[in-house]
Amino acid sequence: MTQSTLTLRKPDDWHVHLRDGAMLDLVADFTARQFARAIVMPNLTPPVTTVDQARAYRDRINAAVPADRGFTPLMTAYLTDTIEAEEIERGFKDGAFTAAKLYPQNATTNSAHGVSDIANIRPVLERMERIGMPLLVHGEVVSPDIDIFDREAVFLETVLGPLIKDMPGLRVVLEHITTEQSVDFVKAGGDNIAATITAHHLRIDRNDMLVGGMRPHAYCLPVAKRRLHKEALRKAAVSGDPKFFLGTDTAPHERQAKESACGCAGIFSAPVAIESYAQTFEEEGALDKLEGFASEFGPAFYRLPLNEGTITMERQPTEIPATIDAGDIKVVPFHAGEVMNWRLVEG
Ligand SMILES: NC(=O)N[C@@H](CC(=O)O)C(=O)O
Ligand SMILES: [Zn+2]
Ligand SMILES: [Zn+2]
Structure with missing residues (x-):
């Protein structure tokens, strides 16, 4: 019999962009729910x-999320060429x-203040x-000179590999x-090397972006890369490797x-995130591996306690809206217009 509900220890999301202002108000609860x-x-x-900016941003996030969610934003510092190890x-x-x-520097959205040469932040990395x-x-x-489809693989060879060799204790x-x-790089590394995998990279390859029109x-x-890379990511995600x-x-x-003629990079997956992962894990015959991936391995890496509560999804065909709006702001979610198999039951 196919399973009709799925209960997991409450998961965490180890990489989100919550933005600020009106966009923050629109999107924050999709993550917090x-x-x-x-x-x-x-x-x-x-x-x-x-530190002051992080605290102020955390306050704005907390103000954007209903208090009874019990949501905890974990803040990060943006490394620049001149940031101080002390701070x-x-x-x-x-x-x-x-x-x-x-x-x-300039690798992605709002990265103009990023690091131009990793040598510039050596004291910060040593401190970390x-x-x-x-x-x-x-x-x-x-x-x-480097083709956009090769930029990740070249980064491993020319930047991350040497960095980890140099600082073998860096997490x-x-x-x-x-x-x-x-x-392969992450698997070959020590316990101090881990990776996050998005819901969308488990489902789309470059054909989904380019065949039949630009999407x-x-x-x-x-x-997103060739299909064989997507397959490797799916295998890693459901492998149970922490x-x-x-x-x-x-x-x-x-x-x-x-x-737009020069469209921004980024996929808004929060409204359908856990459901999308559930669909992928089910397709892989690995629903039993979702809880480790979503709720256990992240806290273990970050040395944080596991969450106490649970979430439940039910098998219920659910259409994802074409847009999510507030006032003048319209955002198209991942899976827009598609029917998903699982639906999060509001607690
Ligand atoms: N992933 C993206 O395509 N975009 C992110 C930046 C990032 O994570 O690289 C964004 O902030 O829009
Ligand atoms: Zn990101
Ligand atoms: Zn990024």
Whole structure:
């Protein structure tokens, strides 16, 4: 008999963009309704680089989420060429920063203040290695000579591999992996190397973005690759290997900014995140592996307690709306217009 409900220990999302202002108000509860905690990306304009900015942003997030959700945003510091190790450590020690994020300069949305050469942040990384603070990485090189489909694999060879050799104790999460090479890299690393996998990279490959017309809502960074890479990600996600855990990279952009001659990168998956993962795990015959991936391996890596509560999904064909709106803001969610098999039961 097919299973009609699915109850999991309450999951966490280890990579989200909650944005700010009216967009924050629109999107925050989509994350909070299903996840107990979320690692919040710092790529605002201006970026979150200080303890005070992180605290103020956390307050704005808490104000945007209904208090009875019991949602905890975990904040991150945006590394720049000039950021001070002292500020990073101070934030980590008092809980304002759970981790620090490395954006190679100009690799993705709001990364203009990112790091231009990893040598510039060497003292910060050494400090992080010493205090056990996780480094979260957008793993793509930005050199114009490197094809966009190769940028993640080249980053492993030229940046991350050498860095880890140099600082073997550094705790690293390679975010939103998209390639077989990243799966192999993470598996070959020590226990201090892990990766997040998005809901969308488990489902789309580059054909979904480009065949039969250009589909801006399937465009994100790192860009979806060939099918064989998607297959490798699916295998890693359902393998039960604790190095791979849930991070949606939900990244809302207004509809007109995506449907444009130069469309923004980012997929807004929060409204359908846990349901999308459930569908993928079920297709792989691995629903029993979802709880580890969604609710256990992330906290283990971050050295945080497991959540106490649960969520329940029911098997209920549910159509995902074409847009999610508030006032003038319209955002197209992942799976827009599709019928999903699972639906989160509101607790
Ligand atoms: N993933 C994306 O395509 N976009 C993210 C940035 C990021 O995570 O690289 C965003 O902030 O829009
Ligand atoms: Zn990124
Ligand atoms: Zn992201």
